[in-house]
Amino acid sequence: MPIFKTKKERKEGKSPDRGFLVFHNTSEVIRAETILKKRGWNVRVMGPPPELRTGCDLVIEFPLVEQLNILRLLKENRIPPIEIVPVDNPLMKPIDLFRTKDYGDYIMVRAANMKMTVEKNTLKIVNISGGGCPDVPYVSEELVGKILKEAPSPKEIGHTLCAYALHMAYEELKKKCLL
Amino acid sequence: MLALIGTIPYPNLPVISREILIKDGNLTIGGESFPIHRGFQAMIGAAAIVCAELGLSSPIGFTVGDIGLGDGSRRLYEYLKNRLTDLPAKVLTFHYLMPDVNWHNKVFWAIEERAERPILIADAGFMYVAKMSGYAPSYDLFTPDIGELAFLADDMAPHPFYTRGFICHEESNVPSLISRAYQGENASKAMIVKGEKDYICSKGEIVAIIEEPNVEALEAIGGTGDTLTGIVSALIYGGYAIEEAAILAARINRIAGQLAHPNPGTQVSEIIRHIPKAISMALKKNILTVSK
Numbered sequence: 001m002p003i004f005k006t007k008k009e010r011k012e013g014k015s016p017d018r019g020f021l022v023f024h025n026t027s028e029v030i031r032a033e034t035i036l037k038k039r040g041w042n043v044r045v046m047g048p049p050p051e052l053r054t055g056c057d058l059v060i061e062f063p064l065v066e067q068l069n070i071l072r073l074l075k076e077n078r079i080p081p082i083e084i085v086p087v088d089n090p091l092m093k094p095i096d097l098f099r100t101k102d103y104g105d106y107i108m109v110r111a112a113n114m115k116m117t118v119e120k121n122t123l124k125i126v127n128i129s130g131g132g133c134p135d136v137p138y139v140s141e142e143l144v145g146k147i148l149k150e151a152p153s154p155k156e157i158g159h160t161l162c163a164y165a166l167h168m169a170y171e172e173l174k175k176k177c178l179l
Numbered sequence: 180m181l182a183l184i185g186t187i188p189y190p191n192l193p194v195i196s197r198e199i200l201i202k203d204g205n206l207t208i209g210g211e212s213f214p215i216h217r218g219f220q221a222m223i224g225a226a227a228i229v230c231a232e233l234g235l236s237s238p239i240g241f242t243v244g245d246i247g248l249g250d251g252s253r254r255l256y257e258y259l260k261n262r263l264t265d266l267p268a269k270v271l272t273f274h275y276l277m278p279d280v281n282w283h284n285k286v287f288w289a290i291e292e293r294a295e296r297p298i299l300i301a302d303a304g305f306m307y308v309a310k311m312s313g314y315a316p317s318y319d320l321f322t323p324d325i326g327e328l329a330f331l332a333d334d335m336a337p338h339p340f341y342t343r344g345f346i347c348h349e350e351s352n353v354p355s356l357i358s359r360a361y362q363g364e365n366a367s368k369a370m371i372v373k374g375e376k377d378y379i380c381s382k383g384e385i386v387a388i389i390e391e392p393n394v395e396a397l398e399a400i401g402g403t404g405d406t407l408t409g410i411v412s413a414l415i416y417g418g419y420a421i422e423e424a425a426i427l428a429a430r431i432n433r434i435a436g437q438l439a440h441p442n443p444g445t446q447v448s449e450i451i452r453h454i455p456k457a458i459s460m461a462l463k464k465n466i467l468t469v470s471k
Contacts, residue, residue, distance in 0.1 A: 113326035126444035132303030135247020137218030138188035159247035
């Protein structure tokens with residue numbers, strides 16, 4: 001007998017962790033699918049929902065959280081998608097709000113669930129907090145202790161949506177520090 | 180058994196399931212040493228210290244290397260799926276793992292097959308996927324920060340990065356975000372919402388707000404949320420009721436932070452070493468309200 005109150009019915013017909021890659025034309029879809037499958041990604045080609053009928057008549061469904069990694073691979077192969085959206089709500093957009101906290105000698109910027117803090121005098125990244133995807137500790141180790149201007153971009157070395165959110169905080173900090 | 184499950188950012192680390200020890204500031208899992216950085220290491224380091232201070236058996240770590248490609252997470256999910264049904268764990272704490280609903284459900288259903296119900300705690304990536312799966316109310320404790328609470332409060336968001344703008348991430352908005360998360364059945368039975376004030380919630384109600392000592396720099400320090408998750412996991416394993424453990428853990432974490440005299444550049448390892456003293460200070464203060 002199950003010991004939990006389960007809600008399996010809620011999952012039916014839903015793809016809460018999947019996204020759609022939208023391309024200009026079908027040949028790009030086919031090329032992208034080949035590249036992604038070759039690299040072992042769990043993707044599939046589908047017809048788009050009505051909200052997305054601005055691109056071609058096919059889209060690729062993919063694991064949304066791993067967006068940054070997939071996008072990098074497609075850009076390397078010169079077939080970046082024209083749009084990336086969540087499957088269950090294609091009109092949803094990434095967060096673009098920032099919260100800034102001034103600690104006197106330090107400044108912290110939060111984007112979604114990610115926070116980056118810089119020492120004002122030296123512009124050294126002193127801390128990265130928040131996030132939950134496995135690349136967050138990795139990216140933190142690569143960035144903390146480095147000067148903002150010289151640190152690698154989270155978008156270049158990260159793989160997930162958490163790294164993407166961190167990248168937005170990083171860009172906002174660079175703007176605030178006039179870099 | 181207190182089982183602590185998550186990834187470490189070492190690309191070639193195989194799946195390990197061994198005892199976690201911390202001695203003279205060194206963290207080991209099955210004899211292999213790891214630095215106490217933010218993330219899973221900070222969480223298990225804090226939990227191991229609390230277990231040692233309370234005279235409990237050491238926690239068992241279930242970990243693997245993953246730098247965000249998801250390969251390690253999937254190996255660990257597979258390992259857990261095949262073992263969790265028979266694992267004699269009283270408390271299971273899930274932490275940094277690649278959010279993947281399909282794998283979450285396989286692991287969850289393996290736990291569901293157990294004869295006895297373990298206490299389920301989720302933070303970080305596993306909390307995201309627990310919400311996305313629709314099984315959040317089956318979990319005993321989530322430990323979100325405000326950005327993550329907004330994600331739990333947003334029925335539609337597949338990740339905190341997609342939380343809709345009208346769901347305001349402000350500290351003043353926390354009580355309404357908590358209500359919204361519970362109404363949408365996207366919250367666990369109890370929650371600790373980490374922030375300037377720590378909100379302890381149970382079954383949709385805020386049962387306590389911990390705001391002292393107020394150490395402003397802690398929010399900026401990566402890993403202070405991880406230590407809170409580790410501390411509360413160990414206290415629950417030690418027999419404290421979940422809400423009591425949550426209140427006590429929030430206090431211990433804040434006191435440890437205060438003892439480190441931190442600034443926003445302080446690293447979490449400097450805070451973790453103050454946990455033993457923070458435990459004794461928090462227990463003295465709470466002797467009338469928290470019982471074991």
